[in-house]
Amino acid sequence: MKGWMGKFKVFSLLGFVALFLSACGKENLTALDPKGYGADKAMDLIILPTVIMSFVLLIVMVLLVLALIKFRKKKGQEDFIPKQVEGNKTLETVWTVIPILLLIIIAVPTLIYEFDLADDADASDSLNINVTGNQYWWHFDYEGLDIQTSQDVYIPADSKVYFNMKSSDVIHSFWVPTLSGKLDVNPENENTFYINAYEEGVYWGKCAEFCGPSHSLMDFKVVVVSQEEFEQWVADMQNFDPETAEPATDTAAQGRDLFEQNNCISCHAIGSSPAAIGPNLTNFGDRTKLAGVEDMTKEKLVEWIVNPELIKPGNKMTGAYPKVSDEDAELIAEYLLQLKPSEITIESAGGLK
Amino acid sequence: MSTVTAQKTSFAAVLWDYLTTVDHKKIGKLYLYGGGFFFLLGGLEAMLIRIQLIKPENDFMSAGLYNEMITMHGTTMIFFAAMPLLLGLMNAVMPLQIGARDVAFPFVNALGFWLFLFGGIMLNVSWFTGAPDAGWTAYAPLSATSPGHGVDYYVLGLQISGAGTLMGGINFLVTIVNMRAPGMTYMRMPLFTWTTFVVSVLILFAFPALTVGLFLLMFDRMFDSAFFDVALGGNSIIWQHLFWIFGHPEVYILILPAFGIFSEIFATFSRKRLFGYTAMVFATILIAFLGFMVWAHHMFTVGMGPVANSIFAIATMAIAVPTGIKIFNWLLTLWGGNITINSAMLWSLAFIPSFTIGGMTGIMVATSVADYQYHDTYFVIAHFHYVIVGGVVFGILAALHYWWPIMFRRVLNERLGKWAFWNFFIGFHLTFFIQHFLGLMGMPRRYWVFLEDQGLDTGNFISTIGAVFMTIGVILFLYNAFYSWFKGDPAPQDPWDARTLEWAVESPTPHYNFKQLPLVRGLDALWIEKMEGNGKLTPAEPLGDIHMPNGSILPFLISLGFFIAGFGFIYQTVTDVAYIFLFGGMGLALACMLVRSLKDDHGYHITKEELEKEAD
Known part of the structure; x- marks a missing residue:
């Protein structure tokens, strides 16, 4: 009897370990x-x-x-x-x-x-996204769709999406642990792999190759949506025209003027553009994380615009633009936060868990 | 010239003695002091890293400082702690084990040590001006473009000390080939000597790859070349190849001597011949050989393609076979023995499960597809700490307990030894086991902060607590060293009833080691004589004059010259004043080399009469 109990204990312990393993970590x-x-x-x-x-x-x-x-x-x-x-x-x-x-x-x-x-034989028939790794942000260029995003990449569920990756500076590594293993993003050659996500949802992506002071802050999100939602998102993004889209409020309109006056536009594109010196801000208002890691609030955004170094040490934005006052930064933030070209967002995809 | 008179001299005389010594026993001690100091420094850095990671989004230190900390921790521990500690043990023990009076090139031996020490100091001087921050692997282009002079110090520090290590390797090779006592055939050599031999071969072939890589990086950083600059037609991946062609054999350079150490200790404290000696020797050689064939398993995610990844995955898995052979041979050495468990044995016994876990995760990371998940995460951190702490550090500590009586004439205190062991052992598993899971839960390595609410808090907290226990273990060991020195009694010649030649030497070891070279009649030479009731070895030669090398300050001065020149190289990009240091330092080093080459130094003889007088 005692021996049997002993065995039972071992088995229950093993079961515990299995349970512990499956429940291991953040979804x-x-x-x-x-x-x-x-x-x-x-x-x-x-x-x-x-x-x-x-x-x-x-x-x-x-x-x-x-x-x-x-x-x-x-x-x-x-x-x-x-x-x-x-x-x-x-x-x-x-x-x-x-x-x-x-x-x-x-x-x-x-x-x-x-x-x-x-095996990438079907690459040409699939959705291809050209990824550029930068210190410390990710640029996503949807091949043939005239869509560019940064930090958040939207892909359809249950289909192969090819990522063609290259770095603009040092080596990075593209890792979405729940969806796929990682692949390095090198400056000299294009590396390709695919992600085939089974379930809709928002997935954490991390930079896994040491790339400088803010290496640990180079997060991105993979937003997996249904095929129909993806098509709608593509249409929304393509239909968005920064020239005609009027800011929602007066303050946001003032913010847009400041955005142009301060020449933010020379690095940050809004709307489709090949420019990729800084993150593309087309759907900035749909992001749930500022700079990949901070909660997206107006206060934080103002803090970022005034002094990004406090949030991301070693980033390339610091010192690359004229000094912005808190008041101006607030107006610019107002403008950026209302850039929401699509109904398909992280929230609609289930939110960032 | 006897050691008795040397001990009574003043501090300045002792200092001068150590600065000029060419005696392998003293150089061994210098390596231990130097390596021990850097081990404490690296340990302090590790503790600071763990404090930063005790909670999410900690602001204990800045991102820049954290990157310097991890870079310095890795570089210091591998190059300036583990390697010199092992080289120290080899120096202190290997010549005695083969029945030699010194190494083949005593002068070069001293030069090797001083180059290592000055290289280590060079690297650590960077703490005052901005330390290297590109990781101990210094991947280009991050390292090539890192601002400031941190990476310059890394390059010069490693280059200087690497030259010393290469010399050490060649020296040991020649020593083992040429200076074995009569009757000490290759297949009678103790396993520690065998591993020293094989490791020296590894050093000989692996270090030049690092040297080349470092030169390329140095030219890129200091002389505007573009080996790693993609925009100018360079290639940054080549650094990874060069680094790992060196770096993977380096792992075996560290672990094989530890294997040798455990082989000695298990045999001695089981009072049993090492099981499968021949298999052990060939497994060592096989591991070393395969060790050169697997470097790209550090690069599975680089995008080399499925063919290269598969080849390197299979080659890596193959290493598990000879390693497994070793584990089972050790178990069978214990089996049927008469086992004594003391501190040295505790470290060795603890090594078996710890290292087996490290080997197990080794197979896991060799599985290329799964490595896409493990790579560059805390899983890998856990894996290589299981191998390097569970294998190499346990090995070094076991060896220190085991050979302390030969090196320092004391037996370390058992009680303190066991306390240190249990603290360190528990702390080690507490720190690193959980890290396997942290990695798979999505924590990449070299992360200055991990974010809140990512399920990583508990694991990191436990890990930091473990590090505290490890620190206590190290402090207890240090206390033990001092305690034994001041309170302990002189150790007997052969306290463990051991088997090999180093225990046949009278205590304290005379500076010429063997009055008459011993005749070796088989494996475990001393044990054979004990079993046949002789108790000591038969001399292989009549008592005669012993030829000894003279001490010299030149190795110190040559190394100092390169050290000064190092600063010249680093700062010539900024100011022309640096050329004074560059040419001055190189001038000093080359002038000393010239003196060494032109001035004949025939050494001296200890006459037969002196030897006879000492015996009284």
Whole structure:
């Protein structure tokens, strides 16, 4: 009975560990709860070696503990000299061959998955997004759609979306843990991979290659929406014309004038534009995070416009524009926050969890 | 000239003695002091990193300072703590293990140490002017474009100390090939000597890749070349290749000596011959060989394509086989033995599960597709700390406890030793185990802050608490070292009833090591004599004059010259005054080399009569 209870305890403990693992981390950030093809495949190959290697670890632990219990020096036997064994061919063969077999079990699916994920034969028939990594923000250019965004990238669910990535400065790495593994964003070549998201929602993206002081603040969001919503979003973005779109309020209109007077426009495009010196602000009002990390409030935005260095150390905006007063910054903020060209937003996609 | 008279001299004389020494035992100690100092510095940096990460969005330090901290922690621990501590142990023990009177090139040995020390000081001087902030891997173009002089100090510091390490490697190779005592065939060499030998080969082939990489970076930063500047036709990925062609063998440069150490300790305290000696030797060689074939597994996410990724994934997995062989051989060494558990043994026993977990995660990160998730996250941080702390640091601490009586004539206090062990061991697992999960939960490495409400708070908090325990462990070990020195009694010659030649030397070790070179009759030379009732080794030669090298201040001065020239190189981009340092320093170094080359130094002889007199 006691033995049975012991087993029960072990099993319940294992169950606990499994539960702990599946509930591990924040939804739509953790890699342990995959919701995309790449992350799914990676998860398979996280579990398989973990199970196999845990089995090896268990054997090692059992042998170690048994050896220590059985062969620890006993009273009265201090001078006992054990038999000086040179080795054992059979045993040594066994622990050479079995690991090789175990490794083959791991290696075969690794190779299959590796080539599977690298297969980009259908790239030209899919949605392609050209990504530029910058210190410390992301630029997304929808190929053939005349849409540019930064920080938030909108993609349709259940279809392959290709990301063609290049850096404008140092090396970055594009990582959306819940949807896919990461890929480096290099200055010299274009790296391509795809994301195929299973579920609608807003996913956290992180820069995973050390890129300077604000490396940890280079977050972005992947907004996965249904195919229809995506099409609507594309239409909304394409129909938005900054020349004709009148600001919602008077103060916002004043803000737009200031935006132009202060020459913000020389770096920040509003509406479709190939310019990518600074983030494109077309749908700025739909973002839920300022600079990728801060809560999007007017106060924070004013703080950012007046002195971005306080929020993102080492960013390239600091010092690249004339000094802006708090009052002017408030007006500009007013203008930027009402830039909401589409109904399809992070909020409508379920919000950032 | 005997050690007894040397001990009674003044402080200045002792200082002069150490500045000019070419004795491998003293150089070994210098390496331990230097490496120990940098280990504490690196540990302090680690603690500051953990304090910054104790809570989300902490403002304990600025982003810039944090990046300097992680860069300096990594660089210091790998190049200026782990490597010199191991080189110190090799220096202190290896010549004794093979029955040699010193290393092959005592002068070069001293030069190697001083270059390491000045390189380490060079790097740390940068704390006063702005430390390097591009990570210990210094990936271009971030490193090539990093403002200020931090990365310049990194380049020069590593270049100077790297030259020293390369010399050390060549020196050990020649020593082991040429200076083994009569009868000490290759397959009778203790495992620690074997690993020293193999590691020296690794150093010989791996360090030049780093040297080349550092030169390219130096030219880019100081002389306007464009090796890594994409806009001018350069390529930044080439840095990653060069760095890891060095960097991966470097991991084995660190871990293989630890394997050697554990092999000695398990055999000694099980009172049993090392199980599968031959397999152990060939596994070591195989690991070293494969170690050169796997560098690009650090670069799975670079975009090399599925073919390259697959090849490097398979090659990496293959290393698990010889490593597994080693683990099981150690277990079978324990099996059937008569096991004593003391501090040295505790560190060694703790190594087995810790390192096996590190190896297990090693296979996991070798699985390229899964590595797309692990790469550059805290999972990788956890993995390599399990390998380097659980393997190398445990190994160094085990070795210190084990060989302390030979190096410092004391047996370390057992009680303190066990306290230090348990604090460090528990702290280590507390700090790093949770980091596997932090990585998979979406925490990339080198993050100055992690955001609030991302599910990362608890893990990071636990990790920091673990770091506190590790710190307590280290402090206890240090206290133990001083306590034993002042309160301990002189250690007996062979306190562990050990098996190898270094324990056959009288205590304190005479500066010529062996009055008469010993005759080695098999593996575990001392044990064989003990079992046959001799208790000591038969001399292989009649008592005669011993030829010894003279001490010299030149290694110190050469290194000082390069050190001064280093500042010249760094600041010639800013001011012409720096050329005085550049040419002055190089002049000093080259002049000293010239003196060394032109002035014959035949050393001196300890005569047979003196040796006989000492015996009385």
